[in-house]
Amino acid sequence: MPSISLRVNGKSVRAEVEGRTLLVELLREKLALTGTHVGCDTSQCGACTVHVDGRSVKSCTMLAVEADGREVTTIEGLAGADGKLSPVQAAFAEHHGLQCGFCTPGMVMSATDLVRRNPGATEAQIREWLEGNLCRCTGYHNIVKAVKAAAQAGGK
């Protein structure tokens, strides 16, 4: 089995993985980072979104071996070391951008990437950006509101 080393949420990690192991499987099953969720098998739902080298990636579409040598951030690594929520996390809580919480890690990771790239994102741009993330609970209204608020707060 190939051995890979990467950084996950700021910590160095070495792991033996099969060639077919997906990044999301590495995170959930080997590293017990179960905040990253799996909602589909066709790369359509976005529940598995994480950051690889700072960019949002659907971790069900990437092999673990492809993450070798790279920097992965999951929802568990987003808040500050002191536990302070990131601006996007805080905005989701403030604006009730989550209900069952299942899509939330992916939404937050995806939205975080957006507000970093485009802090002035309009509602239409936010909706377009979130095209790859399904939520069945919120009807997106409060997610969009939260992302907008985080963007305006200069969220990172």
Next chain:
Amino acid sequence: MAQGGIGSSVKRKEDARFLTGRGTYVDDIVRPGQTHAVFVRSPHAHAKIKAVKTAEALKAPGVVAVLTGADLAADKVGNLPAGWLIHSKDGTPMVEPGHMALVADKVRHVGDQVAVVVAETKDQAREAAALVEVDYEPLPAMVGLAQAIAPGAALVHDQAKANTCYDWHLGDKAATDAAFAKAHKVVTLDLVNNRLIPNAIEPRAAIGEFDRVTGDLTLYTTSQNPHLIRLLLSAFTMGVPEHKLRVVAPDVGGGFGSKIFHYAEEFVTLWAARRIGRPVKWTATRSEAFMSDAHGRDHVTHCELALDKEGRFLGLRERTLANMGAYLSQFAPSVPTYLHATLLAGCYTTPAIYSEVRAVFTNTVPVDAYRGAGRPEATYLIERLVDVAAREMGMDRVDIRRKNLIPKDKFPYQTPVALQYDSGDYQATLDAALKKADWAGFEKRRAEAKARGKLRGIGISTYVEACGIAPSAVVGALGGRVGLWESAHVRVHPTGSITIFTGAHSHGQSHETTFAQLAAEKLGVSTDQVEVVHGDTAKSAFAMGTYGSRSLAVGGTAIVNAIDKIIAKGKKIAAHLLEASEGDVDFKDGKFTVRGTDRAKAFGEVVLAAYIPHKYPANLEPGLEESAVYDPKNFTFPAGCHICEVEIDPDTGVTQVIAFTAVDDVGTVINPMVVEGQVHGGVAQGIGQALLEGAQYDDQGQLLSGSFLGYTMPRAGDLPSYQVGTEVTACTHNPLGVKGVGEVGAIGSPPAVIGAVCDAIGVRHIEMPATPERVWRAIRDAKKA
């Protein structure tokens, strides 16, 4: 008002864990020694099973067990029950075929479970599952409703002649026919409530576990009602007494009805765990979810409305074919009957109603309750008829509704179809919605859109629904095989913090916050001092769980009744401490006071005295915790008005929802932020039904819309921001005055959307989902005509 009490938008207590990835969903749980299950599912819609060969799979690496229907039969377990018995017009009981968790005789839908492979890893189980060889003899697939009831149709179940489960009716046929006979105008309509696939974003999952020492069985499962699952496991599928069974539904990622039911897979993991003596875990792939989660809706209806000269409704009648799918899921028989036909008065004074419903088996996934369950179907039928009536009578769509709404001084209002509405003010929600949506200014917006080459339309629906289910005696009389009360236990700890144990289950509803608000309001404590525990049969008392917008109206009432007992006991203690008579003690804002004096004891002091009873009333037990069980006296009846505005591109038929306004009366509002969120989510599902979603089978019974690629889920870009408001008339029969908000969005919205589409393109009716193709064709046909 207490801090964080009723009416304040308290931020959610559950968010901290969900936002940091610390939620614990079933698939996140790892049990020591756990194995993995993968199901072998039928690729055929209808086929005899001639042989199931497991030898090769058993030899595969890592395989622990391969189990089939024959093993179930040998153990005499695994027959999934229906929870509701409907009688046909002629008095005969519905046809109730068994539903084995692993089928041995024949498969009846694509995805039917034939065998399960248990292995050390998920990959090994998957690989071995591919080695299970099943010999099938394909039979003709009965896919559509018309096909299934046609003469000579192949039978899904031999005992169900003409594939009919029941042929039921409700209402006064003679009175309704008489109303039609004297009508000035009769409007008729054929319509379809399209089949939907619930698609909670968390796929179903289960872990079965067996304790070899005690014989105890534990099931972790994605359920809206762990106690109900335990009951069904005990009484039907496993046959193990409840005290040896524990069912845990931890964080659950959405349900919308689809996680009410007792499914084959959760039973099989538990049964397999007992057989192999190790935990067995199963998590559905999304593709499996599409072909094994109960679907929703799927009614084909012919309906008619009789009107007098002024546009008053005289009578309504309908004939519905309701698709049950291949087997009876637990609530399925009740959905097109008592959750549908009883709502056909809607919010109108229609005096005579007659409904005939024929439930039909087909070779498709079982159909059961999905957000709204029966009421969206009824609302769609009524509101479409009303729109068509307005069009054919040359009346305004608002005027015709206004003329027929039940006036607010007519409550309690007895409908001709069994229900008695306790309260409402339908004109108020209508007026508020018209204003919020600027209905009056619409024509200007239409003209402006036209200048841009777009067809703009507006649609409206006024609806009422029945939820807060339900009075047990009534449910029993209608064929329900369960009681529908709810339990609560409130424990006040010695230093004054509080644990509320509830039988309701939160899978997005925010109970951990809103139920804490009830305690905050009543006891004057901060919500931070209150923890709500749910989802574990080992922790909370038996209760019925969460569906039918019942958690607050039924479960919340149980909680406040338990809190009232706490207060009553606290008064006894306070009276003793304050040397007053109990009758002179009041409790308010967290303080016990002696009326007419300044003597007082804080709640915390009284709590402490209950646990350190040094100075304490004789004949009173120490401690401070109380239980209550609440069986509602009636359903609750949320109502409201939804208005939708769309723009359609005439060249492509693409419909964009531009604005959506919902003004709902859900009774007393505990947390406005949560209520608005519930409406948003429900409306999104309603817009989904109206414009995007629809399960598609081919004529072989293959599910064409079997993934997110083929089934169009509403995405952020498909939906607008919503304008949401509430009007309040209190429910008269529960102490909080609450009605329920979980389903109103999905119930009220589809006809408003379809009404807007019809208005935009000038047609009488268009079927759901109004896809670009359908809309484009409708525009073309209208031009031709």
